[in-house]
Amino acid sequence: MPPSRKSDGHGGPPTAQDVAVAAGVSSATVSRSFNNPDKVAPLVRARVLATAAALGWMPHAAGSALARGRTNIAGAIIPTLDNEIFAAQIGGMQSTFSARSVTLLLGCSNYDREQAFKHAQAMLAKGVEALAIAGEAHKPELFDMIAARGVPYVVTYSYRTDSPHPCIGFDNHDAFYRMTRYLLDRGHRTIGLIVQPVAGNDRIEARVAGVRNALADQGLGLRPQHVREGEWSIGFGRESLRAIMSGPLPQPTAVICGNDWLAIGALLEARTMGLMVPDDLSITGFDDVAMAAQLEPGLTTMRVDNARIGSLAADYLLARLSGETPSPVPPLVPEFIERGSTAPPR
Amino acid sequence: MPPSRKSDGHGGPPTAQDVAVAAGVSSATVSRSFNNPDKVAPLVRARVLATAAALGWMPHAAGSALARGRTNIAGAIIPTLDNEIFAAQIGGMQSTFSARSVTLLLGCSNYDREQAFKHAQAMLAKGVEALAIAGEAHKPELFDMIAARGVPYVVTYSYRTDSPHPCIGFDNHDAFYRMTRYLLDRGHRTIGLIVQPVAGNDRIEARVAGVRNALADQGLGLRPQHVREGEWSIGFGRESLRAIMSGPLPQPTAVICGNDWLAIGALLEARTMGLMVPDDLSITGFDDVAMAAQLEPGLTTMRVDNARIGSLAADYLLARLSGETPSPVPPLVPEFIERGSTAPPR
């Protein structure tokens, strides 16, 4: 039988008080032995530590949170873990926080503002001391609530120079502007676009705007029949490419995809349709998933260090928690990766 | 300026006491208005709710945890979010917990027992009321500690009928036994194996044992030069297949892979080497990732509903928390998916 059950008078896990009586000291000394080791006689401390270990005591966080006014809990709200970019971000954040013994509360909004708000509320009630939130397309009440509690926060994945929020991420508009410019520079004039749902997703909105603006700068535009919006999946990529390439003329000589999975679908479908990539059609993705380099031809795409976004966010928040006023984190710059799926049009 | 800052006497977020004075009631009534609405006069309650909303009050979880002895926090420990199967599990768990307003604390062990133990310790200190732990290959102290605190827990992903732990997952041994039998039944006699690192991973260990036992039942075995163990990645799959197929004769007519990414690597490398799949070589995977169906030929694999593992685990733990003694959850059965990457040997 484990020593901590029933061996004390009151069931449940042992308290500092239990340790105190067992060690023949006061509960204050128990607390000090752990939090202010220098202020307690070495011998006494050794005894306290030993009995604490014997009883399997660990300080109950709720009590200490109340007394200290600190919880050592941070929260992260992301749309979904199904997307590996968010999974990687959480992984990076988790490990950075964990190194400073901050535990991470996780909430997934499923791209729903209401759920995101609920999670934020629950987390603030749990006393999170810092909050990382993916994207800035949220209910204003969410940010009001955070501000009202004075909890440091960051918005991840978005980055606009004129954003009212501290951002850690990259400029989605700029990334897709660059990608579009790359294609324009190679001579493409008719370009298609396959993207994730725009509604309530400021990152995708920015990407689409980036494409449109790059085209507009050359006096060009997207034809409606060349634009497809839907769930990011290989399947939707395939279906969209077929729709675009079997629609009315003129057909695009290049298709920009909102992420690699859409692009991989497009690439595979192009192959199925007997189109030569990149000669008949250039295709670009985003994220540089492992598969992007393995296809034949390889996928031209852009890479972002997602885990780094997470750890940068954690670093920033940790700095805020230690009272510092960290300088704004400069935007990450997605790395352009040119592979075989792009070329000048025939 | 938000109403909750400085408008009260003491800085920081408003407390139930602040709401109480503002509404002209006692703090007990504030608490009741939220937790026992029937026990308070409708008019008073309305007033309390209104002022609480006006002040932006929400109960501080640490206080209520202390008073109630309940935290409404659960913890999950997984190896890594980089693997989509764990990400999916956490997603399912998160959403089920969240529907019952339990928030989820996340810890990633990076396949390191020590880290897993540390996370468990930190989580217990935070007062998690339930714990889900991936796999059962952990320090015994971890389970002792959990038992000492009387916290309900489940082991996910593993399933052995004789496990001392409540398990929610599938029988890894059985799954790979079946897969091997499938190949044997089709006439394969020399089979290769490419798997993830076995050390400290009971699931992979079980998979390897499943393959070996199915072979042994036919008086066969794995030749050392046909077995490769390393990080799961397309790259390692490629490299391993090349090593196996360019090694000494006899070469295997089928290669079993520990997951789909290894198998996809093997498939691509086989193509590069000019081997015909499935005629020259059969290849199998595990997980049924989206890409598995898209390759040419499609990958024969097995599918597990990972999100379901997460939500079943959450359901089980929630039941335990409401004092029930849920009957053991039967093992999930991975669905066998036959595609073009397997055939009888030439």
Next chain:
DNA sequence: TTGTAAGCGTTATCAC
């Protein structure tokens, strides 16, 4: 129906 008051487990401020 409502208020009073006693905890919950910890830490911090005092005295000693």
Next chain:
DNA sequence: GTGATAACGCTTACAA
């Protein structure tokens, strides 16, 4: 160097 003791914010008998 150590021990009382008073918070911390909330819930819940128990009284009124």
